[in-house]
Amino acid sequence: MNISDIIVGNRTRKNLGDIQQLANSITTIGLLHPVVVTPDNRLVAGYRRIMAYKLLGIDDIPHTVVSSLDGLSKLAEQHENTCRLDFTPSEAVEIGKIIEPLEKEQAKSRQISGKPSEKFSEGEALNKVASIVGLSRPTYTKAKKVVKFASENPDYQYIVEEMDETGKVDRAAKEMNRVIKMQSRQESTLSIPQSDNIWHGDFRNLIDRIPPNSVDLIFTDPPYNENSVELYKELGKFASLVLKPGGLCLAYSGQIFLPQVINALSQNLEYIWTFAIRHSSGYTRIFKVRARNMWKPILVYCKPPLELWWEVIDDMVDGKHEKDSHEWQQAVNEAEYYLSKLCPPIGLVIDPFCGSGTTLVAAKKLGLQFIGIDDDLEDVEKSIKRINDNTKKD
Numbered sequence: 001m002n003i004s005d006i007i008v009g010n011r012t013r014k015n016l017g018d019i020q021q022l023a024n025s026i027t028t029i030g031l032l033h034p035v036v037v038t039p040d041n042r043l044v045a046g047y048r049r050i051m052a053y054k055l056l057g058i059d060d061i062p063h064t065v066v067s068s069l070d071g072l073s074k075l076a077e078q079h080e081n082t083c084r085l086d087f088t089p090s091e092a093v094e095i096g097k098i099i100e101p102l103e104k105e106q107a108k109s110r111q112i113s114g115k116p117s118e119k120f121s122e123g124e125a126l127n128k129v130a131s132i133v134g135l136s137r138p139t140y141t142k143a144k145k146v147v148k149f150a151s152e153n154p155d156y157q158y159i160v161e162e163m164d165e166t167g168k169v170d171r172a173a174k175e176m177n178r179v180i181k182m183q184s185r186q187e188s189t190l191s192i193p194q195s196d197n198i199w200h201g202d203f204r205n206l207i208d209r210i211p212p213n214s215v216d217l218i219f220t221d222p223p224y225n226e227n228s229v230e231l232y233k234e235l236g237k238f239a240s241l242v243l244k245p246g247g248l249c250l251a252y253s254g255q256i257f258l259p260q261v262i263n264a265l266s267q268n269l270e271y272i273w274t275f276a277i278r279h280s281s282g283y284t285r286i287f288k289v290r291a292r293n294m295w296k297p298i299l300v301y302c303k304p305p306l307e308l309w310w311e312v313i314d315d316m317v318d319g320k321h322e323k324d325s326h327e328w329q330q331a332v333n334e335a336e337y338y339l340s341k342l343c344p345p346i347g348l349v350i351d352p353f354c355g356s357g358t359t360l361v362a363a364k365k366l367g368l369q370f371i372g373i374d375d376d377l378e379d380v381e382k383s384i385k386r387i388n389d390n391t392k393k394d
Contacts, residue, residue, distance in 0.1 A: 142169050211242075222235060242350065244303070246305060269301035332362050339368060
């Protein structure tokens with residue numbers, strides 16, 4: 001029918017978008033969807049298509065007549081624009097793969113034609129492709145990277161699945177970047193013998209046995225008394241030498257001398273956060289401040305620069321009462337949780353105050369490499385026995 005015969009009326013949609021793009025599509029592949037009108041020629045759907053035809057200078061447009069709306073043409077306009085399913089980001093990428101070469105070739109052809117206003121720009125071509133598939137260029141580019149990464153790393157296909165389910169491309173790109181950082185840390189992990197990895201001695205005197213910048217995580221529980229504050233300072237020095245850049249040092253601490261401990265560790269490391277272990281066996285009375293102590297802190301430091309490669313984690317976990325190997329023994333589940341979250345797969349963990357070996361047991365359960373050090377020979381022997389017992393169970 002002739003466009004001049006169509007009664008447009010008052011349209012809800014005011015933003016018509018890029019009509020030139022639609023006109024180019026009609027020129028290339030034709031009009032895929034006719035406009036919709038009522039028997040008395042009132043427009044139901046297709047105003048953008050009409051405007052594209054006008055831009056092209058075409059008077060007659062394909063149309064479909066619907067006669068069963070009974071005054072519901074306004075509702076039909078809404079349904080035309082809302083009762084539809086947009087492409088998922090990965091589907092948009094697949095369509096883009098087909099369109100991109102065509103659009104770039106056309107852009108190059110325009111450049112060859114010598115028109116100053118039609119100079120070739122790959123960025124301009126990407127802008128057009130992104131617009132065609134319904135995304136902004138930055139979003140389209142990110143989605144392309146996510147799809148490519150997942151295709152090359154099938155274990156992380158979940159990133160694409162979550163992106164398509166939520167439509168959140170930025171979130172998927174951040175998860176992809178996190179995984180890439182984790183893979184990079186994993187690839188740089190030092191492989192060490194696990195047959196002679198529990199050492200007797202002062203960690204300060206054994207540092208030469210550990211290559212600089214080789215350790216992924218330190219997880220340890222130094223003594224809590226005032227005389228031991230200096231040990232935290234030495235621990236910070238030790239960590240600053242053996243940790244990889246971005247590596248973490250997690251250290252339990254009591255609360256009475258917490259400010260001094262924080263100051264001691266901060267001399268060589270960067271403070272990140274404080275985790276909390278909720279006591280499972282009630283509380284301890286701290287008469288000095290008339291308080292019921294129901295949690296214990298784990299101080300989290302890093303060797304700069306900080307690199308956030310891990311997933312979101314809880315900063316409080318429930319502890320368990322485990323004192324079968326040592327009077328100061330911590331629960332395995334505490335170490336296991338934070339090691340599983342903050343050490344890359346097959347990474348290297350060190351505990352310079354390993355005691356009866358809780359950190360080492362947790363590392364072994366997770367398939368991590370580990371080194372334990374303690375200056376108490378009896379504790380070293382306990383650690384070795386405990387690891388051997390766990391090996392037999394495995």
